[in-house]
Amino acid sequence: MTDTVRLEAGQLAPDFTLTDQNGRKVTLSALRGRKVIVYFYGEASTPACTAQACDFEESLGTLESAGYAVLGISRDQLPAIEKFAAAQGLTFPLLSDPGRAVHELYGAYGEKKLYGRVVHGVIRSTFVLDEHGVITMALYGIKATGHVAMLRRRLGLAA
Template sequence: MTTRLEPGTAAPDFTLADQDGRSVSLADLRGRRVVVYFYPEALTVGCAKQACDFRDSLGSLEGAGYTVIGVSRDEPEKLRRFRERDGLMFTLLSDPDHAVHELYGTWGEKNSYGRIVEGVIRSTFVLDEQGVIDKALYNVKATGHVARLRRELGID
């Protein structure tokens, strides 16, 4: 069973390569509110829909003081292509061994079209300026999730 993180706990720190192969550390984002979302695979229909929803809401999220980061198991080169193809203007991070996914409880058993498989559990975390989890949303849907998040954050 995957251990899930709860609001009020410190978000686990990590350092991962971004779409350009540069190291990005969560600790370097202290002082900012951060939305970290975990998604199964770049360049797929559902993940593109979710990423484009974040892209289309980026102005209002950033205007409200949030930095958006997407995390998947994809290699940086694939993330770069995803970012370019869909005009994504936020950072995408590579976690190929799913170690960070495991820290966040976003790797484990899930139901995929009636079969139990092990993989990425689509999830979103909202962190405050000190790196404490404000919201931990597991098993979110690719579509409609960002609109729900905006409502919960009082942005709409």
């Protein structure tokens, strides 16, 4: 269906620097020494993306206790993610990638099926990285609802 890049476990995660909802620059490689969950979502303040972000926020204590940082990435401009983070009380970095450069590095933008039609758009994806920036889990085409619970189970952090 697509010739989009697909990252796999064992690969070094592509580095990037993006701006978060607080105007701070976040560079992935600066987080070395911590495990990181990077997830790509479609659009701030939409129902599924809101549910997913709130699930991450509710699990943040457990994830951080296990050594994980969480980064959410969308194509939204900064004002949209600022409003989204404030409205939902999100405390982890939401990163703005309006030009899709990071989405494309990770294979999180491309052809996908939507209601039986092939369209171009964000491919909801999650990547788990170890302390060295190596991908330990690459999940493409995931469902927003229940994703964080599934991820916690796979990471051995289920409540």
